[in-house]
Amino acid sequence: MPPIVAAIRESRRALARLLTRIENNAAAAELAALYSFGGNAHLIGVTGAPGTGKSSLVNSMAKAYRAESKTVGILAVDPSSPFSGGAVLGDRIRMRDLHGDSGVFIRSMATRGYPGGIARTTIDMARALDAAGFDIVLIETAGAGQSEVEIASIAQTTIVVEAPGLGDDVQAIKAGILEIADILVVNKADRPGAESTVRALRAMLDFGRRAERVMHHGELMSIAAVPSGGEDSAWQTPIVQTIATNGTGVAELLTKIAEHRAYLQASGTQRLRERASLSAEIAERLRDLLLMRLIEQVGAAHLQAIVERVVARQIDPSSAAAQLLAESLQERRP
Numbered sequence: 001m002p003p004i005v006a007a008i009r010e011s012r013r014a015l016a017r018l019l020t021r022i023e024n025n026a027a028a029a030e031l032a033a034l035y036s037f038g039g040n041a042h043l044i045g046v047t048g049a050p051g052t053g054k055s056s057l058v059n060s061m062a063k064a065y066r067a068e069s070k071t072v073g074i075l076a077v078d079p080s081s082p083f084s085g086g087a088v089l090g091d092r093i094r095m096r097d098l099h100g101d102s103g104v105f106i107r108s109m110a111t112r113g114y115p116g117g118i119a120r121t122t123i124d125m126a127r128a129l130d131a132a133g134f135d136i137v138l139i140e141t142a143g144a145g146q147s148e149v150e151i152a153s154i155a156q157t158t159i160v161v162e163a164p165g166l167g168d169d170v171q172a173i174k175a176g177i178l179e180i181a182d183i184l185v186v187n188k189a190d191r192p193g194a195e196s197t198v199r200a201l202r203a204m205l206d207f208g209r210r211a212e213r214v215m216h217h218g219e220l221m222s223i224a225a226v227p228s229g230g231e232d233s234a235w236q237t238p239i240v241q242t243i244a245t246n247g248t249g250v251a252e253l254l255t256k257i258a259e260h261r262a263y264l265q266a267s268g269t270q271r272l273r274e275r276a277s278l279s280a281e282i283a284e285r286l287r288d289l290l291l292m293r294l295i296e297q298v299g300a301a302h303l304q305a306i307v308e309r310v311v312a313r314q315i316d317p318s319s320a321a322a323q324l325l326a327e328s329l330q331e332r333r334p
């Protein structure tokens, strides 16, 4: 076992330090060493509009998992800046009852200030928690954007949280994140309007908005989900009502999460999703590496000169890129 894996399994302080290096985009060697020691945790994404009760729900879920003797790592990606304190502090207070339990590890993150980008940083941190041996890794993101979708791509189970009384619209539909839900939660079920939120969500699901990712002729494809009563093989997105502040409905949520995991494994969907997201990640990293190498080869000054020519409309951006590539290929020849 590489020393870094032994260290983060033994010491929470070593784990915290590694997460800081990941934040600073300075942990490539450690991430490479720990990768093969992951793959055991159940990665669960919890997303939804701000104020729906995600942090409260994550707190309740963590307590319920602890009651089952499962260890829990939590990544709370918070939109507030690390300097304002704001919501990060709020999360700390809400999750206070988890502190002092060595079976729980919590890390709050801001959404800005990561050299590697928020999605990349979160994914790398989740891998570190996985390798550190946590049974469950909960990733809370405030939903409304590409980074949630990217983060959801590594979560095995994505929970989209909705709450009544945030206006007439169903927030998840507005944010366009309903499609990534494996399980829908209507939290704040103690508030008026919960039933009508459930009905609105169920109607959306019955319209077949949810896309199921399936294997077809050896390709991972996204198709419209079969309407209820259709193929047994398709996962029917359940809607669970919860009251995060007192734990009502959380046991049922955990049951649905376990059922989803069993479905992922039995249907082979887990492997397919993993393969699709890893091949996308490799392509992205390859693009970055090639770009860096190319810029190194042609030189920053030359690149700048070409940019100036594009600015002066002497050459178009696409031809400029093609010219840079051609030059770098020529230089590589003996």
Ligand SMILES: Nc1nc2c(ncn2[C@@H]2O[C@H](COP(=O)(O)OP(=O)(O)O)[C@@H](O)[C@H]2O)c(=O)[nH]1
Residues within 6 Å of the ligand: 049, 050, 051, 052, 053, 054, 055, 056, 057, 090, 094, 187, 188, 189, 190, 191, 242, 243, 244, 245, 246
């Ligand atoms: N009435 C009620 N309030 C809740 C419930 N869950 C969370 N809250 C409250 O809603 C507010 C926002 O919760 P928080 O967990 O920070 O939401 P987040 O922004 O989605 O992480 C807090 O004041 C919580 O106490 C619930 O089930 N019922």
Ligand SMILES: [Mg+2]
Residues within 6 Å of the ligand: 054, 055, 056, 078, 087, 091, 140
């Ligand atoms: Mg929160």
